[in-house]
Amino acid sequence: MPEAIAGSPTCPVPQFSYEQVVLGHGSGGRLTHNLIERLFLPAFANATLERLEDQAIVRLDGHAIDSGVGRIAFTTDAFVVRPLFFPGGDIGRLAVHGTVNDLAVGGAIPQFISAAFILEEGLAIDDLRRIVESMRIACRESGVQLVTGDTKVVERGKADQVFITTSGIGSVPAGRSLSIANARPGDRVIVSGTIGDHGIAIMSVREGLEFDTVLESDTASLVDLVRVMLDACAAIRCLRDPTRGGVAGTLNELAAASDVAVRLDETSLPIRPAVKAACELLGLDPLHVANEGKLVAVVPPEDAQRLLAVMRQHPQGREAAIIGTIEREPRKLVTMKSWIGGERVVAMLSGEMLPRIC
Numbered sequence: 001m002p003e004a005i006a007g008s009p010t011c012p013v014p015q016f017s018y019e020q021v022v023l024g025h026g027s028g029g030r031l032t033h034n035l036i037e038r039l040f041l042p043a044f045a046n047a048t049l050e051r052l053e054d055q056a057i058v059r060l061d062g063h064a065i066d067s068g069v070g071r072i073a074f075t076t077d078a079f080v081v082r083p084l085f086f087p088g089g090d091i092g093r094l095a096v097h098g099t100v101n102d103l104a105v106g107g108a109i110p111q112f113i114s115a116a117f118i119l120e121e122g123l124a125i126d127d128l129r130r131i132v133e134s135m136r137i138a139c140r141e142s143g144v145q146l147v148t149g150d151t152k153v154v155e156r157g158k159a160d161q162v163f164i165t166t167s168g169i170g171s172v173p174a175g176r177s178l179s180i181a182n183a184r185p186g187d188r189v190i191v192s193g194t195i196g197d198h199g200i201a202i203m204s205v206r207e208g209l210e211f212d213t214v215l216e217s218d219t220a221s222l223v224d225l226v227r228v229m230l231d232a233c234a235a236i237r238c239l240r241d242p243t244r245g246g247v248a249g250t251l252n253e254l255a256a257a258s259d260v261a262v263r264l265d266e267t268s269l270p271i272r273p274a275v276k277a278a279c280e281l282l283g284l285d286p287l288h289v290a291n292e293g294k295l296v297a298v299v300p301p302e303d304a305q306r307l308l309a310v311m312r313q314h315p316q317g318r319e320a321a322i323i324g325t326i327e328r329e330p331r332k333l334v335t336m337k338s339w340i341g342g343e344r345v346v347a348m349l350s351g352e353m354l355p356r357i358c
Contacts, residue, residue, distance in 0.1 A: 028244025029349030055106040071172040073108035078165045082356040087201050088216030092131035096138035097219050099168040104226040105239035107178045108170030116150040118163040142221040182237035183258035188304035189324040190297040192317045196275045196289035211274040220293030225316040232310040238298040245349050248287040251334045252348040264324035264336040288349045290357045
């Protein structure tokens with residue numbers, strides 16, 4: 001390869017090795033995975049953790065997890081979103097939805113959650129009351145009970161008003177086995193609705209962007225949509241909610257875990273015009289933007305159209321679309337055919353596009 005001409009612009013190679021934590025380690029993209037693979041997996045190595053699913057499916061009686069009844073799904077998450085209140089939701093609503101959705105996409109029936117609150121001195125009690133009320137409503141909508149928790153207060157200036165950590169437990173019906181390692185060539189990729197709504201709603205508030213239509217977060221419980229989908233199609237291979245890292249991050253994880261290729265069709269992507277316009281203005285790829293009320297499903301080709309029709313009958317799936325196909329090659333890569341006919345690699349997010357998104 002010829003040497004670069006002196007003084008000419010060059011494209012920097014993304015850095016993945018750091019001596020200190022950087023914001024990109026929380027992006028849900030390549031730096032997050034690098035941190036998990038190099039630090040956490042070696043320290044806590046076990047078969048359940050190494051699956052890197054959105055939830056851990058375990059048995060408390062010591063039997064193998066694929067041996068039938070008695071399995072539970074367990075998940076944990078932390079929420080540091082800024083601002084606390086945003087169009088379409090708030091940190092409390094987001095915390096409940098994020099937890100129950102991680103259980104639901106594993107095929108579990110969510111039952112109980114916990115919540116730990118890190119509160120900053122000076123937080124208005126009315127704001128906290130509003131957050132708690134949002135959580136109460138979200139729990140009721142999702143069919144779960146908040147049964148335990150904790151509260152800590154730190155000095156003024158030592159946090160950003162409220163951080164919430166949640167955990168959730170649900171039961172997994174016998175015979176149900178969803179995993180990002182299950183995708184097979186020929187399968188279809190379905191998304192349950194428009195992508196990028198949450199991330200752009202947050203960014204519009206922070207940056208003071210104004211649009212002809214109101215941009216709202218898509219934060220919502222996916223529990224009932226998942227129930228309807230699994231009742232209609234027991235052959236679903238995988239469900240995943242594309243939060244941090246967006247649809248691109250989710251599909252890259254799936255391609256690696258299943259040792260397959262994912263090929264998307266840009267003309268099939270459901271994107272709101274305002275979200276598309278904002279992404280073009282800000283130089284963002286909608287596939288990298290976070291979602292908080294959408295899921296990605298991988299299903300056998302013979303079931304795809306029937307499942308799509310079922311999803312479109314549900315309030316959370318009215319804008320569902322088939323966006324791609326699972327193929328054999330190029331393994332572990334996600335590519336996309338553009339609307340003009342070209343093809344590009346859809347890589348996992350390298351750095352931090354928008355911190356404090358969830």
